[in-house]
Amino acid sequence: MTPPAAAAPLPTLDHGPTGVWGEAARRLALLPLLAAYLAGPGWSILVSPAVPGTVRIVLLLLVAIAVVRPAWSPAVLIGVVPLLPVWPSLVPAVPPGVVHLVVATQAIPWMARRLLGQRGVRNSMASGWAVVVGVATVSLLVALTPEPWRGADLQHVGRLVRARVPSYIFEGDHLLESGALPTWTVLVDGLACALIVGWAATRATRERILRAAATAAILTALFGLWQARTGLGLQTAWLVFDAGILRINATYTDPNALAAFYALVGPVLAGLAMRSAGWRRASWSAGTGLVLMAMVMTAGRAGLASLAAGLLAMAMVALRAGLDEIDPVPLVRRHFRRAVRATAILLLVTLLGLITIGTLLNVRHEQQTTYLHTWLYTFNLRQPPEAIAKGRIAVWRVAIAMIGEHPLVGQGLGAAPRDFERLRAKLGIETLPHDAHLSPHNTYLLVTSELGLLGLAAFLLMMAAVVFGVRVPGNLVPRHVATWPVAGVVGGLVGYTLTMLTGDRILLREDVVVGTICAAVATLGAPPPPRAWRLVAGLVLLATIVSWPLRTGWIGTQAVMVTPPHEGLHADQVGSRGETYRWSTGDAVLYVPKNARRVRIPIRNLSPQIQRLDVTVDDRPADLQQLPSGPWIMLDYHLPPQPARGWHAIRLRVTPTWSAPGDARVLGVVIGEWGYQ
Numbered sequence: 001m002t003p004p005a006a007a008a009p010l011p012t013l014d015h016g017p018t019g020v021w022g023e024a025a026r027r028l029a030l031l032p033l034l035a036a037y038l039a040g041p042g043w044s045i046l047v048s049p050a051v052p053g054t055v056r057i058v059l060l061l062l063v064a065i066a067v068v069r070p071a072w073s074p075a076v077l078i079g080v081v082p083l084l085p086v087w088p089s090l091v092p093a094v095p096p097g098v099v100h101l102v103v104a105t106q107a108i109p110w111m112a113r114r115l116l117g118q119r120g121v122r123n124s125m126a127s128g129w130a131v132v133v134g135v136a137t138v139s140l141l142v143a144l145t146p147e148p149w150r151g152a153d154l155q156h157v158g159r160l161v162r163a164r165v166p167s168y169i170f171e172g173d174h175l176l177e178s179g180a181l182p183t184w185t186v187l188v189d190g191l192a193c194a195l196i197v198g199w200a201a202t203r204a205t206r207e208r209i210l211r212a213a214a215t216a217a218i219l220t221a222l223f224g225l226w227q228a229r230t231g232l233g234l235q236t237a238w239l240v241f242d243a244g245i246l247r248i249n250a251t252y253t254d255p256n257a258l259a260a261f262y263a264l265v266g267p268v269l270a271g272l273a274m275r276s277a278g279w280r281r282a283s284w285s286a287g288t289g290l291v292l293m294a295m296v297m298t299a300g301r302a303g304l305a306s307l308a309a310g311l312l313a314m315a316m317v318a319l320r321a322g323l324d325e326i327d328p329v330p331l332v333r334r335h336f337r338r339a340v341r342a343t344a345i346l347l348l349v350t351l352l353g354l355i356t357i358g359t360l361l362n363v364r365h366e367q368q369t370t371y372l373h374t375w376l377y378t379f380n381l382r383q384p385p386e387a388i389a390k391g392r393i394a395v396w397r398v399a400i401a402m403i404g405e406h407p408l409v410g411q412g413l414g415a416a417p418r419d420f421e422r423l424r425a426k427l428g429i430e431t432l433p434h435d436a437h438l439s440p441h442n443t444y445l446l447v448t449s450e451l452g453l454l455g456l457a458a459f460l461l462m463m464a465a466v467v468f469g470v471r472v473p474g475n476l477v478p479r480h481v482a483t484w485p486v487a488g489v490v491g492g493l494v495g496y497t498l499t500m501l502t503g504d505r506i507l508l509r510e511d512v513v514v515g516t517i518c519a520a521v522a523t524l525g526a527p528p529p530p531r532a533w534r535l536v537a538g539l540v541l542l543a544t545i546v547s548w549p550l551r552t553g554w555i556g557t558q559a560v561m562v563t564p565p566h567e568g569l570h571a572d573q574v575g576s577r578g579e580t581y582r583w584s585t586g587d588a589v590l591y592v593p594k595n596a597r598r599v600r601i602p603i604r605n606l607s608p609q610i611q612r613l614d615v616t617v618d619d620r621p622a623d624l625q626q627l628p629s630g631p632w633i634m635l636d637y638h639l640p641p642q643p644a645r646g647w648h649a650i651r652l653r654v655t656p657t658w659s660a661p662g663d664a665r666v667l668g669v670v671i672g673e674w675g676y677q
Contacts, residue, residue, distance in 0.1 A: 031115075033107075033188060033192070034111040036185075036188065037108050037192075038108065039165060040100075040104075040165050040166045040185070041097070041169060044101065044170075045060070045104065048170075050170045050659060050662075050663075051095060052094075055094060059101055059102070062076065062105035063109060066106045066109040070109065070113065070199075071205065073106040073196050074193075074201050074517055074520075075208050075212035077106055077193060077517060078513070078514060079212035079215060082213075082216040082220055082510060082514060083216060083223075083251045084251065084510070085510050086233040086250070086252060087251075090232070095664075096170060097168065097169030099189075100169055100185060101169065103189045103193065103513060106192075107196065110192075110196050110199055110200070113199070114199060118199065119199070120198045120200065121198055121201075121203075122524075122527065122528070123198045123520040123523040124465040124468055124523040124529055125194045125462070125465065125469065125516060125520040125523050126197075127465055127528070127529055128462030128463070128465030128466060129191050129462055129516055131537045131541065133187050133190075134458070135451050135454055135455050135458045135541070135544045136183075136184055136413050136451060137184065138544045138545060138548050139184075139409070139412055139455075140184045142412065142552055143181075143412055144157050144160055145157075145548070145554070147564075148552070148553050148554050150564075158587070159567045159588075159589070161181070162568070162585055163568060164181045167664050167666065168181060168182040168185070169664070171664070179413075179417070180413045182414065183450075186509045186512055190516040193513050193516045193517045194517070197209070197524070198520060198524070201521065202525075203524050206521045207272075207275075207485050209517065209521050210272065210485045210521065211272065213265050213514070213518065214284070217261065217262060217265040217266070217269060218269075218290060218291065219251075220250040220251045220258065221262075221291045221293070222290070223251050224248040224249075224250035224251075224258070224298075225248075225290075225297075228297060233250075234246075235247075235249045242368070244366075244368045244373070245299055245369065245370065246297065247297070248298055252510070256503050257510070259295060259298040259300025259302070259304065259307075259499070260302075260499040260511065261510075262294065262295045262298070262307060263295075263304075263307040263499050264310075265291070266291050266307045266492065266495075267311050267314040267488040267489070267491035267492040269291055270488055271314060271484040271485040271487050271489070272484070272485050272488065273285045273288055274332075275482065275485050277328050299374050305498070306496070306498040308495075309495050309498055310491040310492050310493075310494050310496075310498075312340070312344060312347075313490065313491040313494040314488050314490065314492075315336075315491075316340075317476060317487040317491065318484065319336075319340065321477070323479070323483055323484055323487065324336035324337060325479065326481060354375050354376060357376060358380040359380050362382050362383070363377040364380070364383060386431070391431060392442075396442060397427060398427060399440035399448075399449045400445070401423045401427055402416060402419060403448050408453055408454060408547070409452040409454060410449055410450045410452035410454075411449055415450055416450050418437065420436065420438045421435055424436075440504065443503065443504055443506060444456065444459070444500060446507065447459045457536075457540045461536060461537050464533060465529050468529055469524075469526035470522050472523070472525060475522065475525065475526075476490070486521075489521055489522045492518060493518060496518075564591055565591070566588070566589065566591060568588030568668075569583070569588050570582055570583040570584075570585070570667075579672065579673060580673055581670050581671060582670075582671050583668065584603075584667075584668035584669050585667070585668050586654050587651070587653050587654075588651070588652045588653075588654075588671075589649055591647045592648045592650070593647060593648075593676075596648060597676075598638050598639060598676060598677045599639060599648070599650060599675070599676040600634060600675060601634070601635040601652075601671060601672075602632050602633070602634050603627070603633055603635060603652075603670065604630075604633070604670040604672070605627040605629050605633075605669050605670075606629065606630075606660075606670055607658040609629065609656070610626055610629065611627045611629075611655065611656065611668075611669065612624075612656075613625045613626075613669070614652075614653040614655075615651065615652055616650075616651045617650055617651075618644065618648055618649055622650075623637070627669065652668070
């Protein structure tokens with residue numbers, strides 16, 4: 001065997017041709033995204049009192065990095081985001097939406113740069129994810145569109161948005177509500193990350209991003225081992241769900257999400273090890289072993305199986321590219337192919353052994369006391385499939401029922417957890433807990449249940465775009481040492497795709513950020529997708545847009561006048577004496593029946609300053625007051641007969657609004673127990 005030849009330089013990239021109108025359209029499309037980032041996370045970073053001073057300083061430093069060293073942005077995102085999810089539970093002052101804030105620190109400067117004319121190289125992940133975001137955006141617009149009887153009531157839309165922005169960043173669990181807007185921001189963060197990779201990275205610099213991802217995986221593994229000893233940040237719910245073993249979640253909030261992260265980045269670590277030589281290879285190999293150990297301690301069955309599949313996929317890509325033939329170590333050049341075959345055979349023998357022993361011993365979930373027992377009960381064929389799946393089959397039945405109700409367009413973005421209990425009760429499934437707001441535990445079912453078959457088509461188009469981009473010449477260069485990390489990220493994406501069968505990879509923001517960055521890195525330099533892909537994507541988006549007026553009732557139905565729910569109010573609260581009250585936002589509307597003649601509303605200003613209250617009744621000015629801080633004030637109005645609509649509308653506009661310490665909600669005044677005659 002001759003020694004390996006010197007590696008040829010990587011192919012260079014151009015920015016690709018673009019027309020004036022195409023460039024103008026791309027910049028125009030960025031404007032609403034930039035506006036959304038500025039109005040939500042941007043405002044919060046700068047002035048929100050719910051962001052502690054130390055956190056604000058760190059976020060502003062990240063902004064400075066994006067301005068001074070913009071090429072570092074992808075590495076900053078993928079290196080920092082996996083370390084963040086657990087900290088809001090450890091340090092209550094850290095906002096639950098800290099991942100969103102970190103993405104914004106890089107997205108806002110980069111979008112501004114792009115609007116000023118800076119361009120980068122293409123990646124097909126951005127094109128594919130843009131289709132998913134397009135379908136999701138229409139679903140969001142459906143949720144925000146006024147009912148036909150309201151007409152073009154933009155003030156109503158503004159009240160809906162202001163009720164969620166920017167408080168969704170500071171609320172720990174938005175899944176229990178109709179989470180269209182927060183869920184949309186998760187997907188938009190993914191699009192921003194894919195775009196940033198294309199703007200900031202090239203094939204020559206992408207290894208920096210992969211090294212940052214690998215370093216983050218090693219740090220999470222070290223934290224996980226410390227967590228196993230100290231319990232710091234451990235999600236104790238899994239001590240109940242999986243009694244008998246310890247499931248680490250490290251810096252994540254869910255051990256299965258952590259396992260999916262390792263399935264994605266584990267092959268990248270192995271690829272970096274094979275790409276290196278000497279002590280660097282030893283270091284990356286040790287890091288790979290550390291991550292494998294942490295993966296076992298997550299007890300994530302789908303994650304570990306997906307990691308094994310990803311490593312095999314990486315090895316197959318490497319063999320196809322002839323990377324073993326140029327390795328500096330003679331042992332690798334001689335035996336790598338044989339080692340891959342032997343590993344595949346060993347995995348098959350291990351699988352058969354687990355099936356045999358688990359079935360003969362009839363090992364059950366409640367008997368597990370070691371990580372080995374986890375796999376023995378998994379392959380115990382004497383138990384029902386539902387016991388092996390740990391309740392997921394029942395969850396999938398509920399998700400399929402959701403799809404059956406609205407197969408084409410879905411229940412609506414963010415609606416799956418909200419509607420879960422309704423469908424569970426309808427199906428009479430008693431093996432699942434009542435009042436549980438569960439997700440489908442399958443990414444494809446989650447997409448289809450919320451966005452319908454159109455959303456699933458968009459998601460599959462995204463995956464096809466990734467496959468197309470990976471296969472573009474120059475990404476997997478034969479017999480080039482720099483191909484090893486790319487082969488690793490391709491293997492990681494294979495494993496990540498498999499974890500979608502039993503997990504929701506687009507639900508947690510950190511999953512979306514890491515997944516989109518890795519896919520964008522793997523598809524750098526890809527030209528526009530093929531014409532057939534663009535045609536299908538255009539048809540999917542067109543069908544989604546056409547469905548918008550049909551889903552909102554603006555076409556094909558008659559406007560039905562119903563008394564609407566109150567707007568601009570936060571949830572009910574109970575005072576120390578048992579009285580009920582609600583906080584208003586800066587713009588609230590109370591609705592009363594048309595036969596009411598008088599309404600009495602007690603309000604109170606608890607802000608540290610005088611507030612201005614502007615009241616209208618049925619769109620007519622009724623009152624204008626300066627509210628001092630402290631005392632209750634009774635608003636008492638006689639209502640006009642025969643309102644134009646089937647109800648009276650009392651609108652309360654308060655300025656300035658404020659936020660109480662430790663409360664991120666936008667607050668107006670307190671509204672006590674009010675009534676009408």
